[in-house]
Amino acid sequence: MKFVKSAICIQCGEEHHALPGLTTCRQCGGLLDILYDYPAIAANLSKQDLAARQDNTMWRFREFLPVAEESVAAGLLSSGLKVGGSPLYPAKALGGQLGLSSLFIKDDGLNPTASLKDRASALAVIKAIEAGADTIACSSTGNAASSLAGNAAARGLKTFIFVPSRAPKGKVAQLMMFGAKVISVEGSYEDTFRLSAEAIDRWGWYNRNAAINPYMLEGKKTVALEIAEQLNWQAPDYVAISVGDGCTIAGVWKGFKDLYETGFIDKLPRLISVQAAGCCPINNAVDADSETLVPMEENTLADSIAVGVPRNFLKAVRAIKESKGITVNVSDQEILEAMALLGKTQGVFGEPAGVTGTAGLIKALAEKRIPADATVVSVVTGNGLKDIANAINAAGQPLLLPPDLERLAGEFKNLGWLS
Numbered sequence: 001m002k003f004v005k006s007a008i009c010i011q012c013g014e015e016h017h018a019l020p021g022l023t024t025c026r027q028c029g030g031l032l033d034i035l036y037d038y039p040a041i042a043a044n045l046s047k048q049d050l051a052a053r054q055d056n057t058m059w060r061f062r063e064f065l066p067v068a069e070e071s072v073a074a075g076l077l078s079s080g081l082k083v084g085g086s087p088l089y090p091a092k093a094l095g096g097q098l099g100l101s102s103l104f105i106k107d108d109g110l111n112p113t114a115s116l117k118d119r120a121s122a123l124a125v126i127k128a129i130e131a132g133a134d135t136i137a138c139s140s141t142g143n144a145a146s147s148l149a150g151n152a153a154a155r156g157l158k159t160f161i162f163v164p165s166r167a168p169k170g171k172v173a174q175l176m177m178f179g180a181k182v183i184s185v186e187g188s189y190e191d192t193f194r195l196s197a198e199a200i201d202r203w204g205w206y207n208r209n210a211a212i213n214p215y216m217l218e219g220k221k222t223v224a225l226e227i228a229e230q231l232n233w234q235a236p237d238y239v240a241i242s243v244g245d246g247c248t249i250a251g252v253w254k255g256f257k258d259l260y261e262t263g264f265i266d267k268l269p270r271l272i273s274v275q276a277a278g279c280c281p282i283n284n285a286v287d288a289d290s291e292t293l294v295p296m297e298e299n300t301l302a303d304s305i306a307v308g309v310p311r312n313f314l315k316a317v318r319a320i321k322e323s324k325g326i327t328v329n330v331s332d333q334e335i336l337e338a339m340a341l342l343g344k345t346q347g348v349f350g351e352p353a354g355v356t357g358t359a360g361l362i363k364a365l366a367e368k369r370i371p372a373d374a375t376v377v378s379v380v381t382g383n384g385l386k387d388i389a390n391a392i393n394a395a396g397q398p399l400l401l402p403p404d405l406e407r408l409a410g411e412f413k414n415l416g417w418l419s
Helices: 037-046 048-053 058-064 070-071 092-098 116-128 145-154 168-176 190-205 214-220 223-229 247-263 281-287 311-324 332-345 351-368 388-395 405-417
Strands: 004-009 032-036 088-090 102-107 135-139 158-164 183-184 238-242 268-278 326-330 375-380
Touching: 004 214, 032 048, 032 214, 037 058, 058 135, 058 223, 058 238, 070 116, 088 223, 092 332, 092 351, 102 223, 116 135, 116 145, 116 405, 135 145, 145 168, 158 168, 158 190, 168 183, 183 190, 183 311, 214 223, 214 247, 223 247, 223 375, 238 351, 247 268, 247 311, 268 281, 268 311, 268 351, 281 311, 281 326, 326 332, 326 351, 332 351, 332 388, 351 375
Parallel strands: 102 375, 135 158, 158 183, 238 268, 238 375, 268 326
Antiparallel strands: 004 032, 088 102
């Protein structure tokens, strides 16, 4: 890996050679962070180089990613599903309604399997191939699972997927269609994670679990690289993101820091960490100025962020604190309202966890915690088609009538639809 220096433990500081199969610190078992040679990246890549590239996927930023030169030469990055390059919409209607002068929506629900998790899974399958594995596994509340199954299928890898039995049917359907071996676990996400870890250890599969695999964060950080490029290398003041196990928000922060260290941007944004009020252990720790995890029940309809024992807890807490970020906890009702508002004003259809960041932004603005003249990006992490039941809860039922025009006209009058 041309620009990767090492993998360093965030707990004991032990440095390791960044091997494709390495997941945790061999000294203490702690989480690892991938270190880069920033001067070398800056000397080999410019904004002009990126502007000239025709590749609109996450691999356009390959110098910032831990992929072997052999993988590049073999054409692995240009095959497989086309992940990344999701649109960044100027949200003038929603911003105007909220009293925010400059709001953008990054719709990552338009990735191949309809979530931001494709960014991690696209890198996972590359690292699995580099490690010589033919089978890859993970536990997930839904999106990581479907993204892994889809990206692995596109490259001929087998997958074993562990999901809680409460996972939405839309996500389980994706898994089955992609040919994954799916294990639905009767229990919490923590139970699901534990069983997957035990199975991975027993059968030696490649471990895609973002909770411990450091390469997954590197894939997720590409959403930040895209945001900066789409804003013409002007970093926003704030980035709002839904938070579950902590990998995504830590990845967003790592992406902006990479750009700052290489001189692509001249300032860093503040993170808005948004969790469901029924499951917010990361925000609770930040608010208490603590690095001690206090587990919570997984009590929210936003299944993709219902993680009571987040494994990327420490990286997330440190990212929020380092960015001088803010924390916001939102109710399930506020999440549903954000789903409907985002759809009505911007035509963006997000699942509950996907719009939780936007729900938190709305709440933070109402509480005057963000200045009205700030430039803010809210990342929608998953598409609403993954959870139709909650989409109907948010939007309501359609008008049901017999084929009678006069009856229709009467209902229009009663509802005020033509006024």
